[in-house]
Amino acid sequence: MTDHPRIPLAGVIGSPVAHSRSPLLFRTWFAEYGIDGFYIPMDVARDDLETVLRTLPKAGFVGTNVTIPHKIRALEIADVISDRAALIGAANTLVFRPDGKIYADNTDGYGFIANLRQNAPNWDPKSGPAAVLGAGGAARAIVASLLESGAPEIRISNRTRARADALRQEFGARLVVYDWVQAGNMLEDATTVVNTTSLGMVGKSEFRVPLDALRPSATCCDLVYTPLKTKFLAEAEDVGCTVVDGLGMLLHQAVPGFERWFGQRPEVTETVRNAVLGA
Numbered sequence: 001m002t003d004h005p006r007i008p009l010a011g012v013i014g015s016p017v018a019h020s021r022s023p024l025l026f027r028t029w030f031a032e033y034g035i036d037g038f039y040i041p042m043d044v045a046r047d048d049l050e051t052v053l054r055t056l057p058k059a060g061f062v063g064t065n066v067t068i069p070h071k072i073r074a075l076e077i078a079d080v081i082s083d084r085a086a087l088i089g090a091a092n093t094l095v096f097r098p099d100g101k102i103y104a105d106n107t108d109g110y111g112f113i114a115n116l117r118q119n120a121p122n123w124d125p126k127s128g129p130a131a132v133l134g135a136g137g138a139a140r141a142i143v144a145s146l147l148e149s150g151a152p153e154i155r156i157s158n159r160t161r162a163r164a165d166a167l168r169q170e171f172g173a174r175l176v177v178y179d180w181v182q183a184g185n186m187l188e189d190a191t192t193v194v195n196t197t198s199l200g201m202v203g204k205s206e207f208r209v210p211l212d213a214l215r216p217s218a219t220c221c222d223l224v225y226t227p228l229k230t231k232f233l234a235e236a237e238d239v240g241c242t243v244v245d246g247l248g249m250l251l252h253q254a255v256p257g258f259e260r261w262f263g264q265r266p267e268v269t270e271t272v273r274n275a276v277l278g279a
């Protein structure tokens, strides 16, 4: 340990990680709040993750984000785990505590809800069933946060049905599983509709779920944010739904980490959003 003040360091560990927009987001907040800090993208192989995580605090790191493919492994390595991260089964935000312990949290669900609250102020998760497309890593955080927000029923459909069934097993009877070929049917009366699959993302397969049953009263959110206006959101907008893109979730999920590491709760504003978009 050194006895003089250090510039606080944080970052994001993934593989690959070069595409991450988080460094730009953190740079924007550092400038806005006059904070002397750095946020560094780190491409780390799975076998090196534990060594890296145990070493970073010695180099002045106060914490780090973890992203694909390390979210589950990071939770296994952590010494102290938040209830939310344990429930979701993955971590995305690690805090290196002064006592040497690694604290793991998951802020994806927080980011998802905060994004909807900011961009669809009239959205009420309790107002009716939610429909969730996909049952991968991100879906776990979305389901946990929708349950916590009081959604009365969560319909879920995934190409690989077993993953949706596993979520129902874990999260309980408020979840109803639909076959992937029936995914369009679960939109009937749904007031919240979320795409957590990678369908519609640049370079991935096209989004083809039929939206005929979608009601104009539904609020629709896509976790995919490249492109910002996905086919799903464009079609939902044509139906008359309120639509919210996935970039806001990315920005909001970073708020708790920034606050813990740098002592300032940052705001997600239009200026920040434009900076991250490079606009």
Ligand code: NAP
Pocket (backbone or CB within 6 Å): 068, 108, 111, 133, 134, 135, 136, 137, 138, 139, 158, 159, 160, 161, 163, 196, 197, 198, 199, 201, 205, 222, 223, 224, 225, 246, 247, 249, 250, 251, 253
């Ligand atoms: P993941 O664990 O790999 O899950 C991928 C999901 O997409 C699974 O449900 C998978 O179904 C489904 N899928 C993939 N290809 C498909 C196809 N051709 N047809 C039907 N379903 C298909 O990934 P993840 O971490 O959950 O991430 C999912 C998406 O959310 C990604 O686009 C990611 O960038 C985005 N995301 C955004 C944010 C944000 O802040 N906005 C945060 C996290 C994730 P199977 O189970 O059948 O493979």
